[in-house]
Amino acid sequence: MEALLSRYRNLTVLLVVVFAQLLYLAYQVRTNRDERLIRVWAVTAVTPMAGVVEAVRRNTIGFLQDYFILLDVREQNRRLKSDNDHLRMENVYFRNQLATAEHARALTLFQTQIPSKTVPARVIGNSTVITAKAVFVDRGSTSGIEKGMAVVTPEGIVGKVVAVYPLVSQVLLVTDPTFKVGVESQKRHVHGVLNCSSGKCVVEQIQNEEKVDVGEWFFTSGEDRIFPKGFPVGTVVSAQPGQGMKNVALNLSGAPGGAEEVLVVLQGIHQNIPTGPPVLQASVKTLTPPSPDGGSTPTAKPQTEADKVLERYQTLGKQQEHVYGGVGSSIPNFNAKPPGEAATAKPPAVLTETGETQPTAAPTDKPGLAKPANAPPNSGPSILGARPNAQVPVPQPAIPAAKPKVENRPVLPLGAPRRKNPTPRAEPATPSQQQ
Amino acid sequence: MNEVSDEILKPPVRESWFSRFQVVALVALTLLAIISKFYLPRLVPHTEWLELPLLLTIYFSLMRRGQIASLFFGAFVGLAEDSLSPANLPIGMYGITKTLVGYFAASISMRFNVESPVIRLVLSFFFYLFHAFFYWIMRRALLGQVVPFDLQEALVNGGLNAVVAIPLFAILDRMRLGG
Numbered sequence: 001m002e003a004l005l006s007r008y009r010n011l012t013v014l015l016v017v018v019f020a021q022l023l024y025l026a027y028q029v030r031t032n033r034d035e036r037l038i039r040v041w042a043v044t045a046v047t048p049m050a051g052v053v054e055a056v057r058r059n060t061i062g063f064l065q066d067y068f069i070l071l072d073v074r075e076q077n078r079r080l081k082s083d084n085d086h087l088r089m090e091n092v093y094f095r096n097q098l099a100t101a102e103h104a105r106a107l108t109l110f111q112t113q114i115p116s117k118t119v120p121a122r123v124i125g126n127s128t129v130i131t132a133k134a135v136f137v138d139r140g141s142t143s144g145i146e147k148g149m150a151v152v153t154p155e156g157i158v159g160k161v162v163a164v165y166p167l168v169s170q171v172l173l174v175t176d177p178t179f180k181v182g183v184e185s186q187k188r189h190v191h192g193v194l195n196c197s198s199g200k201c202v203v204e205q206i207q208n209e210e211k212v213d214v215g216e217w218f219f220t221s222g223e224d225r226i227f228p229k230g231f232p233v234g235t236v237v238s239a240q241p242g243q244g245m246k247n248v249a250l251n252l253s254g255a256p257g258g259a260e261e262v263l264v265v266l267q268g269i270h271q272n273i274p275t276g277p278p279v280l281q282a283s284v285k286t287l288t289p290p291s292p293d294g295g296s297t298p299t300a301k302p303q304t305e306a307d308k309v310l311e312r313y314q315t316l317g318k319q320q321e322h323v324y325g326g327v328g329s330s331i332p333n334f335n336a337k338p339p340g341e342a343a344t345a346k347p348p349a350v351l352t353e354t355g356e357t358q359p360t361a362a363p364t365d366k367p368g369l370a371k372p373a374n375a376p377p378n379s380g381p382s383i384l385g386a387r388p389n390a391q392v393p394v395p396q397p398a399i400p401a402a403k404p405k406v407e408n409r410p411v412l413p414l415g416a417p418r419r420k421n422p423t424p425r426a427e428p429a430t431p432s433q434q435q
Numbered sequence: 436m437n438e439v440s441d442e443i444l445k446p447p448v449r450e451s452w453f454s455r456f457q458v459v460a461l462v463a464l465t466l467l468a469i470i471s472k473f474y475l476p477r478l479v480p481h482t483e484w485l486e487l488p489l490l491l492t493i494y495f496s497l498m499r500r501g502q503i504a505s506l507f508f509g510a511f512v513g514l515a516e517d518s519l520s521p522a523n524l525p526i527g528m529y530g531i532t533k534t535l536v537g538y539f540a541a542s543i544s545m546r547f548n549v550e551s552p553v554i555r556l557v558l559s560f561f562f563y564l565f566h567a568f569f570y571w572i573m574r575r576a577l578l579g580q581v582v583p584f585d586l587q588e589a590l591v592n593g594g595l596n597a598v599v600a601i602p603l604f605a606i607l608d609r610m611r612l613g614g
Binding site: 009010013014017018021022024025026028029038039041042043046049050053054057123124125126127128129130132134136147162163170172176177178197198199 | 469470472473474476477478483484486488502503506507510514515516517518519520521522523524525526527528529530531534535538577578580581582583585592
């Protein structure tokens with residue numbers, strides 16, 4: 001036996017080492033226990049160095065790239081932008097918003113937008129397994145991160161936390177072959193499972209009978225209990241019927257592998273699936289863009305009575321071509337009504353013989369009363385809201401219109417008890433009734 | 436007579452090589468290789484294919500030629516890599532794979548002239564494929580994880596790693612001589 005062992009000493013040692021590792025592996029799989037201590041040691045030993053290297057890289061290579069390599073490019077870009085400003089004002093307005101928006105700012109904006117409680121983190125390293133897609137972020141249990149939390153960016157989902165250490169966490173990306181995410185389509189709320197195991201991302205478990213359009217957005221459904229409902233996932237690039245299930249290929253909206261800054265969802269809150277495509281800048285409060293013709297700018301509405309009077313006088317002055325403060329300018333008629341008021345003014349009511357009030361006909365074409373600027377040139381009766389070229393019906397004078405009843409009651413103070421409706425007065429008998 | 440013949444037959448390269456190759460440098464290189472795998476893809480994009488720990492294991496095994504030392508070295512490197520792998524993968528997957536790589540590389544080194552760049556190229560390519568395929572088999576068989584094996588990608592990555600192995604091994608050779 002000894003001779004046999006000594007003869008095959010190397011092979012024996014190999015078998016022993018492999019067997020020991022197999023046993024250890026089987027123990028981990030059986031107990032479903034993560035060997036935390038070894039990982040903590042390794043991660044604690046490696047990540048500080050990676051953090052230092054990352055900081056050095058940002059401050060040296062990044063600086064050199066910015067300063068030396070991109071010096072001319074930036075200058076050219078600035079010049080081109082300046083030219084663009086003169087040519088297309090409105091376009092530049094929006095483009096500048098996008099160009100100058102830093103990612104961190106967008107992240108912060110997104111963070112304030114979503115109802116879920118999140119913490120920003122920076123990716124500092126990759127995993128050592130080439131087939132497994134995982135990264136390390138610079139936030140750990142001291143920042144409140146726990147295993148199983150979702151990781152997102154404003155553009156889309158990134159992954160989930162699979163291991164938490166004091167200062168760093170490991171995030172398994174959605175592109176990992178073992179990762180699956182519950183998703184829901186935007187239009188018809190078709191549910192499926194996102195799977196990126198084959199290199200490209202597909203939505204599985206969608207029946208052939210379900211309808212999914214190309215370009216349609218998919219959002220997280222919240223059924224996986226990792227991602228809260230309502231986070232954007234991606235758009236459909238192809239949807240074809242397959243054997244039993246539909247083949248739906250998805251283009252992820254976020255870049256899980258290339259994300260530099262992410263948000264870890266500490267406390268997820270489900271949101272509704274939005275009706276439109278997700279737009280991050282939708283809630284940004286900005287000024288309205290200048291009008292393209294460079295004409296009149298929108299002015300604020302008058303707030304006080306004095307503002308209203310001032311606006312009225314200015315309108316009247318402009319209408320009657322009066323220049324305030326100008327020498328030789330005629331005195332305007334301040335009793336005339338401005339065009340807007342003239343069109344919408346309610347005619348005064350007159351008391352009829354029966355004691356009821358009746359509105360009088362609108363006074364039109366009276367001297368001194370200004371016609372609206374956009375009024376049609378013909379003097380026919382105008383109907384509010386009618387098309388300019390529409391046929392105006394000729395009024396029938398034989399049948400009088402129903403007269404609105406206006407009760408002459410005293411105005412009650414707010415909250416005072418209301419009187420009951422008085423009994424209707426006897427209408428005077430018409431000639432037909434008298435006969 | 437026996438002692439004399441043993442002394443003569445003892446390969447001088449092996450002993451002198453390891454005696455001159457600083458243990459500290461070896462440990463430092465190993466750590467550097469593992470950290471590079473951890474950090475290099477962040478620094479230089481599209482370098483996920485580079486398997487420096489594997490190349491180091493192959494080099495050590497080829498030059499050391501001792502099967503036991505090589506398999507222990509492979510196990511050490513593999514377990515260190517495992518400890519930085521995603522937490523959903525148990526520790527030991529890379530350990531077993533690299534143990535086998537170390538053992539077989541050391542076994543093969545006795546039959547070939549491992550100083551030749553062509554042999555190194557071929558062996559690096561072969562062991563990369565062996566490593567990738569065996570890891571995939573283990574993941575599928577032991578963990579039940581259905582992960583696709585992209586043969587085309589493995590071949591390309593193997594070729595790239597083999598190309599990198601030539602200058603890397605030459606540098607390590609110089610370190611050996613300089614040490």
